[in-house]
Amino acid sequence: MDLQTLTYIVVGATFALYIGIAFWSRASSTGEFYVAGTGVHPIANGMATAADWMSAASFISMAGLIAFLGYDASVYLMGWTGGYVLLALLLAPYLRKFGKFTVPEFIGDRFYSKGARLVAVICLIVASITYVIGQMKGVGVAFGRFLEVPFEIGVLVGMGIVFIYAVMGGMKGITYTQIAQYCVLIFAYTVPAIFIALNLTGNPIPQLGLGGSMADGVALLDKLDMVVTDLGFAAYTAQKGTTLNIFLLTLSLMIGTAGLPHVIVRFFTVPKVADARISAGWALVFIAILYTTAPAVGAMARLNLMDTIQTGEVGAADGNLIYEERPEWFKNWETTGLLAFEDKNGDGRIQYYNDKNEEFAAKAASFGWKGNEMVKVDRDIMVLANPEIAKLPNWVIALVAAGGLAAALSTAAGLLLAISSAISHDVIKGMIAPGISEKKELLASRLAMAGAIAVAGYLGMNPPGFAAQVVALAFGLAASSIFPALMMGIFNKKMNREGAIVGMLTGLSTTLIYIFWFKGWFFFPGTEMAANTPDNWFMGISPEAFGAVGALLNFIAATIVSKITAAPPEHIQHLVEDIRVPKGAAAAVDH
């Protein structure tokens, strides 16, 4: 059976599974009385949370990022994992005690201000849409490859499917669907990784394979370092950015995670706070399975790619792959436009090297190379192309496609629902037209959803970076605006409305401006104020990492403003105290 048919079958079968489970669980819940003691086991709930958490960025982009950025990309791993822990331990329990399940709602009530709520809503909408851009990009890559159409068409197809999926409710909240998605996703991710690890190192566990050695006795990472430096690329294991930048980027990712609505909600769907913590722990385990596999997948994919193109000695006349003999996967990805070759020296062979490295460029010229001929290698294709590069069976390749779509769709749908609900409920019903009918509210949410998809789709085609970096931007924005407001709302009872609003605006605007400065206003190419290079960055801080700085500015501005304006009302201060005191303590007294 050819790959395309097989992909259709596997993707179709997994979707049929999700929908089937959704129907089954919906149909079986209409009894008059619950059977006592029903509830979702924390392990199951942990899997569901993990499926929510892992998006196209985790599934598709992270390994690609690691493949090309090497060691530096570990910030994404650390940042997101750390952020998750922060959310589970520091934020969710308090929000829950406050009885609010969206961040804008908490901020609006805590700072007794519709204005503060509006700012929070806007921050979240911006952050969420940016996050959706990443998902659209991932969906576009997957569809482009498997429908064998250009990437842009793939994005359009993805937009349509995401809209339908989200309007159908995304099957969100149905725990067993989420579990199924997790299983598909993790299976799709680890199976190829195991095959490749076996091929390269003889060790079936990718995580161990990464640290192990290859058949010829050379350590895998050493081999990779050698291969890439031979072609003028920076060593795979080297640290490229400044330590400050890496630290801030990690921090931004961590605190930026805090406000993302689709994950927070998961903590409120279990009856007890304790259960929520246990499932958060399990979720961490399930997330770790993918996150720890990602570095191995990234490194091995890079090695395989290099080996495929650089078939022999660097500089030898027959050391490079002949274009006409390129493998099938190469041709397939060419049709998407995400992989492009240009025969600059006319020798019919592919030279893939770092022509930005002047030292190596001179050496390359002596080989008769006239520049890097792989004019486009989109990093997001790595995970999807990996099994093909490693010549794995077709069903593995099809499975990866299904996994990628599951990851992208579930996250995108969750976010789009949160966005549309924020716009229709918080903004339109809450502020603009309180008397609006439910029908119009629903219509508004659908329009908001369509609008968000259109924006995300457009920006997915004209991305300000690759998927994971786009997402990093979203986190940066959330980090600079929402996280400080949440922290101050929970832990500083003197923080008042004025402080919170000024703080949020300060954090958001400085971060946004910093990002636009280097990436173009609203990401329109050509509108950058300065080249996006480390020399131009403020103290060497990249736009992705600036969120942490924005958060700091937010804290400072909020504290100053709250000191010079009136303290919050008495009942709010009491409320803040109550949140931090266990409820049972007060209730036990009158026993």
Place this chain on the structure above:
Amino acid sequence: MHDLSLATEFLHTAPPFNTLDVDELQSVARKLEAAYYPQGKTIFSSSESAGLAVIRKGAVRLLDEQRRFLDKRSEAELFGHRIWFHGEQKNYVAEAEEDCLIWHLSEAGFNELCERNPLIGEYFSSHLKTRVSAATQVSHSVTQIRDLLRRGPVLIDSTASIRQAARLMSSENVSSVLVMQDQALVGIATDKDLRQRVLAVDLDPAKSIASVMTEKPMTLAANSGVDEALLLMMRENYHHLPVVEDGEPLGLVTAGDLLRSQSEHPLRLVRDIHKKQSLDQLVHLSRRLPSLFERMVNLGRDVEQIGRMVTHITDAFTVKLIQLVQQELGEAPMKFAWVVFGSQAREEQTARTDQDNGLILERKADEEEVTYFAKLSEFVCDGLDQLGYVYCPGEIMALNVKWRVSLAKWKRHFDQWIDEPEPKSVMHSSIFFDMRCVHGEKHLVDELLEYATKRAKDNRIFRRFMAANVLSHRPPIGFFRRFVQEDDGTQSEGLNLKHRGIVPITDLVRMRALESGVKEANTFSRIELATQAGAMNESDANSLRDALILINQIRLAHQAEQMKNGQKPTNFVPPEELSHLMRRNLKAAFMLVVEAQNALALRYQVH
């Protein structure tokens, strides 16, 4: 057979035409024109024409210019003439509430009728007093208490002596006087008071009447309806109530007056319940329930009214059982309240219903007190079961020791449900949020309700759990808007109108009530209050109310039919039994519910 006998026979049943002789009826009938109006169609606007309309079949609602509901008219009732609504004459629009067959009499015909028949003319005249007297003569069913007052109030100043009061009462030939102070009603003194508080204890009749009167008596507003007044009197067991308007007494109304005005009234049963002295007698009375229910449905009483009446009968049984058991057990050792939940609390009971109740105690009970309340609950719950209110399958009954606890414990129950919303407790709490005191200390219930409502209002995470629970009851509409019928594996049972129609609506409305902190339990009242509080859009409120009425009407009609055929009433209605139009209406009603559920899902992000 006479050419017009069909018309005259019917007219003869419709007041005030029943006072006319056959010749007069014929001359009226000759001028009638019959017209048919489908549901929802505007029949008439009083500003355009002043003819008379007789409802031959169907029901009509009268709306004011802002399309607010004024009154409803059903078969053999009239409209079209100038009508007084709550003491005010208004222009109104008549709209077919059901498909209607209306007989019209032109303005000229109507004027001629009034001229030729002074009594009829008087009946339709807008003057209050003549209307009342005409009403008694033609025994038209009156709607307002003011219409029942036969004489003005007999007033006496609070400084007057008991002797003066007694003389006034005998000279006016009344059994009670209203005691006034500074133009305000401060008390009521009755024959019984004079007997028990004066003669029996040898009180000096020169003392002030204020010393023996009943202070601050309960009053009725002049524009209250007869049903409302009856309910109040039955519930509180009063025989006389002063009627006031703007604080000024207009007269006195007695339970007899009220009952006489309504020759056949379900609340007579309530009165009978009060008179019975043993469980066996009550069981005997309860056999009247099915036929009573059937009659209420067939009389075309509206759904809200039926719910309230059936519930008040249940309440009366409950109270009577408590009184009976207390005669045996003696006074309760502490204050308590008998609280009911679910449909009884919402005053939305229908034919078949189970009991949901509990006891709220003032404080934690000691061993002896525990036994007292255990005995009390056992008697009442068992009694209710014998009366046909079967045990609650979820054991939400005072019989269950868990639901027979102190106010503080009840609050902790709510705390636990709200803080740790397990699926079972969410389901529980949806029943418990509909709460009403039936007997005992009302303030205990009020306090609990206040507490629970506030906690639910402040906690959106809990409400999200409730929303998820609400969304588990979906209307029986599948893909392509087709009906989904329940089946028990062997055969299709029809549409489950209760669980998939009425429950979703009451649930949706409860959500709205909790969002806006409304403490009322009745669904119609909740809709109104939530709309006032701005939590509900007016058109959404109307949609849900209409859907609830429609689904309930279909269900009630079906149940009445089943009872008539000697079957047990169920909530399953096979769609084939409905007319095409009804099916379409039902579908539309279900779609309204689906829409409201979708909006709820959006609001709480539950899918």
Place this chain on the structure above:
Amino acid sequence: MLQRWRHGRRCRKLAGFSSAPELSNYLESCASLAADRLDNTPLISVDLELTGLEKEHDKIIAIGWTLIEDGKICLGSNRHLLINIDKSVGASAAIHELMDSEVAAGDELEFGLAELFRAAQGRIWIFHHAGLDVGFLKKACEQWAGVTPGFMVLDTLRIEYRLRKRREVPVKQGDLQLSEIRRVYGLPRYTAHNALIDALATAELMLAIGSRMEPEGSLKLAPHLKFF
């Protein structure tokens, strides 16, 4: 369109041959009869009581009718005529509850027809199950005036049947009885069975059907007409 023109032409032609002036006038009026909407077209709803279903040897024993003006039934126009027949009503008495003695006290058929066609002048007919009644009327007219007049008819049974077929509602035996359809439309139940009550019942049903089919405006009659 074509049917109506043919009907008009036939009526005009027949008018000259009729020996009864009432029928001639009726036929004249038919020639220029306009059928617009239910609420502006004059109508006459008619029902006959018969001794049986065979027009060859069964007789008309009662005629009842009522008129509809401007979409309203004029109760004052109700007429019920008993027809004197020579023979016994026989077993049919079980249905119409008319006894030989009552029938004998009735009017002559000629008088009944004259009254009926005078009332029907300029009106479209309404029947429930028109075929039977029209058949009897045609035959009676032939004997009375020597012509078989044309009828422009709204048949409530046929209209309802076509309505249900269009909505794919299965139609069972007995579903299309007048009382059964009326029940579906929520119209009052008439216990007595007589020509006037049935005519009135049919008229009410016609109004009900019309307002259901056209809840906002008024039903256009042309598509529902049948010509005999």
